[in-house]
Amino acid sequence: MKFKTITFYKFFDVSSPEELLKYLKEICESLELKGRILIGKEGINAGVSGEKEKIKIFIEKIKEKDYFKDLTFRETDSEKNSYHKLVVRIRQEIITLGKSIDMKNKADYISPAELKQLFDKNEDFVILDTRNEYEARIGRFKNSLFLKIENFRDFPNELRNIQSMKNKKIITCCTGGIRCEKATALMKQEGFENVLQLRGGIIEYVNNFPGQEFEGDCFVFDDRLTISTGSEKKLEKCEICGIPCNDYIDCHNMNCDRLFISCKNCQEKMNRTCCDECKNSERQRPENLIYK
Numbered sequence: 001m002k003f004k005t006i007t008f009y010k011f012f013d014v015s016s017p018e019e020l021l022k023y024l025k026e027i028c029e030s031l032e033l034k035g036r037i038l039i040g041k042e043g044i045n046a047g048v049s050g051e052k053e054k055i056k057i058f059i060e061k062i063k064e065k066d067y068f069k070d071l072t073f074r075e076t077d078s079e080k081n082s083y084h085k086l087v088v089r090i091r092q093e094i095i096t097l098g099k100s101i102d103m104k105n106k107a108d109y110i111s112p113a114e115l116k117q118l119f120d121k122n123e124d125f126v127i128l129d130t131r132n133e134y135e136a137r138i139g140r141f142k143n144s145l146f147l148k149i150e151n152f153r154d155f156p157n158e159l160r161n162i163q164s165m166k167n168k169k170i171i172t173c174c175t176g177g178i179r180c181e182k183a184t185a186l187m188k189q190e191g192f193e194n195v196l197q198l199r200g201g202i203i204e205y206v207n208n209f210p211g212q213e214f215e216g217d218c219f220v221f222d223d224r225l226t227i228s229t230g231s232e233k234k235l236e237k238c239e240i241c242g243i244p245c246n247d248y249i250d251c252h253n254m255n256c257d258r259l260f261i262s263c264k265n266c267q268e269k270m271n272r273t274c275c276d277e278c279k280n281s282e283r284q285r286p287e288n289l290i291y292k
């Protein structure tokens with residue numbers, strides 16, 4: 001595959017978000033990279049895609065900055081750009097919890113290999129998925145606990161419903177790790193003592209152990225929406241015909257834009273919309289914005 005998508009984040013004191021924005025935007029534009037980069041006083045959270053060679057140059061280039069030397073990247077391959085445009089923005093929070101927390105409280109890390117050992121030894125622990133419910137529906141660690149949340153901002157409230165687990169050994173996971181940084185800082189603050197966070201998240205785990213303890217597909221916040229994890233398991237059903245299916249699409253009626261699960265056959269049959277009404281709507285998504 002010709003293209004690579006990388007995601008990375010770091011919490012650190014950004015003295016001038018505006019300067020960092022300008023710096024990264026210029027590099028991305030010169031390399032024709034697409035993506036979504038959020039910068040704040042608290043750090044950076046980014047997903048970038050482009051031709052493999054250019055992604056390599058990007059990584060070398062930004063590592064020239066002292067504060068990026070220790071960055072690690074979650075990498076996936078694709079046939080084309082995973083983003084159709086470049087968006088670089090300044091945000092109050094680089095991942096929105098809507099609550100200020102002391103990041104010094106964040107949990108220690110557990111590596112994918114260490115987690116694999118816990119599974120293999122059948123140890124007593126719980127995996128807490130800090131992602132949204134719609135993400136966990138189509139793919140998650142077997143026997144993991146996921147929350148009825150639509151947005152990470154709902155996490156603090158839902159945490160109140162699992163207070164009984166305070167003394168359990170808990171390992172948190174999310175897509176690439178950033179949500180767990182804040183989630184575990186909050187959990188420790190609220191008295192969850194025995195918490196670890198999965199380093200590099202689900203992406204790093206399935207890159208090392210594809211098709212094993214993580215079942216189904218992984219939701220991603222780019223145009224692909226889902227990526228394979230090496231697991232064949234279908235945890236959900238096509239909303240239209242009912243066959244086992246993990247594929248998400250956004251309804252292409254731009255007035256609807258609903259995220260829903262639809263198999264490839266039904267996507268074609270319905271012109272990638274969610275119902276007959278949407279199929280007949282005038283405002284269909286333009287061809288160049290369709291990721292196929």
Ligand SMILES: [Zn+2]
Nearest residue numbers: 238241263266
């Ligand atoms: Zn179907």
Ligand SMILES: [Zn+2]
Nearest residue numbers: 251256274278
């Ligand atoms: Zn629709």
